[in-house]
Amino acid sequence: MTTTLADVRTTNLAVVLRHLRTHGPSSRAAIAASTGLTKATVSSLTGDLIGHRLLHETGQAGNRIGRPATVLALDGSAYAAIGVQVATDRLTALAVDYSGDQLLLWHRAFDGSPARAGAGRAVSAIIALAQRAATRVRQQGRHVLGLTVAVPGLVTAEGAVRLSPALGWSDLDLRELVAGSLRQDDLAVTVANHAALAAVAELRHGGHAGVADLTYLTGAAGIEAGLIVEGRPLHGFRGFTGQAGRIAMGAADASTWADRAGIEPLVRRALPDFDPEALSDLAPAADQVAALARSGDAHVLGVLREAGGHLGRGLAVLANLVNPEVFVLGDHFASLATWLIPPAAAELERHTLAPAAGGARIVASSLGLHAAALGGAVSHLDHVDTGRIPRVAVSA
């Protein structure tokens, strides 16, 4: 019931940081006018943030009346955060600085299919990539605030992979392994489900800022749903939400939504002559499917139409249960969205009780194959934006 002065200051720091995150560079007077804080308070808060190198002065803005005002902006030079995304066919590392600019985006070939790679080798590859990304960011003079590893499957609140059928992992304490190898006490390391992280990235960077109820669908290893409810990820009792790919689609053959509408079965049906070994990297295969569709290949168009219909029938289960405003098709679904969305939208509407699919629309992600890495990295910036200023010494 009690609020301390320190709490108030934390809240006010968060108000200033969020103002600049949302509105871009602003004068102290503009911050005060927009937030309701006094100019003296804003000066004190921004002085503190400049001292911690979270803000910097960027010049002067002309004002129609009065003298020009100094403009403040988020400072990207001192801090950064990293996301590492694990798929069955590739690893992605992405770093953003505190102002939100992308510092690096690396893809690495990776064999994460359960049949071939052991967890040990896979974890070593993840750690090596994370270390290289952290080293690069530090060489640029930035302090790494945090690192998040995005994985498919069930992840506990402590960052252990409880079960990931796509990767063949169970009870793997990935957070502990990564944090232990990075050996940096003030670096926050987290592990989370890739769909949930991608959904957070969509809200913030995918052009869906005002959307409270959004569902992101992974189009890589199986199909998982990142469910945003009232602007926040749906966590559930143990954090094991969004396992949409397991929805049964037919009693007779026990096939699931992921079997019928997933990207890997789609590519296999569309490209029957494709070398199965080459499917260890889905991107060129998905590109080839898109090229054939663009050229009017009847077989491929038929496969896409059928997969789109199955996609829509699974989306209808989600629409009937959680009634989102937007379904975002992620990963390889996005590159095939031109052909998948029309049949999916028709089946979604046909199988949803609410008229017009409860208002839901289906869109392609604009964040490419690294939405989850982006969501993982920005989660650490969000933490600072709540007013919790990093307690590390950064040389100016």
Add this chain to the structure above:
Amino acid sequence: MTTTLADVRTTNLAVVLRHLRTHGPSSRAAIAASTGLTKATVSSLTGDLIGHRLLHETGQAGNRIGRPATVLALDGSAYAAIGVQVATDRLTALAVDYSGDQLLLWHRAFDGSPARAGAGRAVSAIIALAQRAATRVRQQGRHVLGLTVAVPGLVTAEGAVRLSPALGWSDLDLRELVAGSLRQDDLAVTVANHAALAAVAELRHGGHAGVADLTYLTGAAGIEAGLIVEGRPLHGFRGFTGQAGRIAMGAADASTWADRAGIEPLVRRALPDFDPEALSDLAPAADQVAALARSGDAHVLGVLREAGGHLGRGLAVLANLVNPEVFVLGDHFASLATWLIPPAAAELERHTLAPAAGGARIVASSLGLHAAALGGAVSHLDHVDTGRIPRVAVSA
């Protein structure tokens, strides 16, 4: 960003009311000690609440040290709220006073099946029951704070029934019709989905107070889910959530979860000789099924086992997507729970990716066939408990 003195007083009134709702009768000193408010503030607040007849003094509590303290309790004598629950086979009216005591519980036979009753006659019956309940409560000297009608299907935020397959209604502005006929300006009338209201009642009265993620399943007209997420109903984009009965269970015959596991098909399979006309009231039929199961009837036990398995497979879809801690089987499911839960739990666990069904357990509702009516009534008490004191003159 600004907080007025009136806001602070409203918040503090809510703190006092919620303390008494949760802890029962308490002295002013105990309220002050528990809430962190000063004794002077508590005296002022409780004086105000006694003046509005929301609290009363109930006597003195002996204290081990010092003089006996006057004990305050919620006052049930001045205000009440009503819930009216619409099913295909019956109407239920329930009233509770402000202290939470049940004032009346009426059931009325009702033919709400789409094939037989027109919406006009059904609405007249609902209004007649609501009026009779309101009259009875007023005859007892209580002011009716609000009335909620609980219906199956899609209900808009404005209380219009957008679509109710169970009742055969679409675009029926039920709130407007009921409010118009009750003609009392200070009576809040709302209409909401029965599963969502029942889920709220389960949290508050069903012994699941600490559960943040709970899913209630209606076992009357079809199967609908009342989804509680982080302690609050899942609303979605347009409020059209929880349509679980439409989950497809087999591609070949296009049958749904409600077809396979719903109460009405279960009763028809269990009692093939049952007069279909008599099914307009499901309660005696469900009782007969339970009696036959208790007597060891092999056919009925087989039907229950099969229905329970289907029930569990549908629950697994929910468990995989929203990972609740508790599934509450409502209405007639509750009276058959002894036989439905074991096969349902086995199939739930088998079809949920997370181990042990993500921690979910299946329980029978203890709130009988009127959970939604109770949820509707208490929603108006909750509104007062937020510190919004009714602005009506109540004769003392």
